[in-house]
Amino acid sequence: MSTTGMDAAAWDARYAAGGRVWTPQPNVWAVEALGDLRPGTALDLGTGEGRHALWLAELGWDVTAVDFSAEALRTARAVQAADAPGTTARIDWVHADLLTYAPEPGSQDAVLVMYIHLLAADRRALVRSAARALAPGGTLLVVGHDLTNPAEGAGGPSDATVLFTAQDVAADLAGSAGVEVRLAERRARAVEGAPRPALDAVVVAVRTA
Template identity: 55%
Template sequence: MDRQDWDARYRAAELLWGAEPNRRLVRECADLPPGRALDLAAGEGRNAIWLAGRGWQVTALDFSAVALERGRALAAAGPPGAADRITWTVADARTAAPVPGGYDLVLLAYLHLPAAGRRAALRHAADGLAPGGTLLVIGHDSTNLAEGVGGPQDPAVLFTPDDVLADLAGVGLTTVRAERVHRTVPAPDGHGTAGRAVDALVRMRRPDTP
């Protein structure tokens, strides 16, 4: 989907991804001390707002201006002070080069691209990590097509933890966690569940400066 397609998709829904932060982000990052965060493909900002509510200074980047406008409105009604701690940036994660070493946390949540685009986004993300910084990647795993529910149905944009590690080989990050995780997917009518989805979760860290 191109920028116009995503703008149209966001216009067609009140909140495409909901207002609650991703549960894996909460689990992995709740204990991190607030610093500077970059949320790549931030969408309507649910994760950026959660981080800002915890004191992080967040750059929320997405190539859909419609999504980011939704994010601004959501942040204004969110935790006190959160809106003032978020910078909303319209840009493409595949080409946007963050300030080298500028962030203590970089998040890529459900950014699904063909392999070359994914690799470019991940490499930019790694470049943006400060010493001691955390990179967190979450997305629909390739096995979700056969073993899970929901998510993209194009295998070319799905990935595994090993794919992420291969994309980031040689960039100087250490692996904290690289695994498949499961989550329950609510039924479309809001009653019961549709099943379980399989996600890829990778957490990496840039070593502290000696």
């Protein structure tokens, strides 16, 4: 999801309009970074309709899924009840604003920040909070539309003030003790029906201590 130019009420209206806003399939970069990890505890920040929370729960993870849109969480619960009822005990759906939500430090084996587009100072605070939530050995995945995407890619917001590069996120994490950036790249992602791929900023970091 993206928060650029919209508040919780606006996102509630968008999710309530009918139909799925996002694809139900997990993002390709999430599958690559997390799909083969041993299940543990996971935190999905900005879960939206819950596609990553549900995917992880079906793999055996215990997930805390956070979003500021009550309507998004209503949809996520409905999808869970219809398509993945066996995950009910594995997901805690949390209605909270990511800018004020404070996860317990050292509590998560994986943290996802997927397509959350904020002003730089807010992004930095969110990414650092996400990193603090990692347990030793835990993996942080941050993905968003790259700064170059409006001109060279497909979809996503066009406001450059909320877009970022992988190097921006790596710099955000530079002051996080014990967190090592393992990957920071601009990557092309195929988009069905689009004449060219979307360009994503993809960062994977691990807490080593």
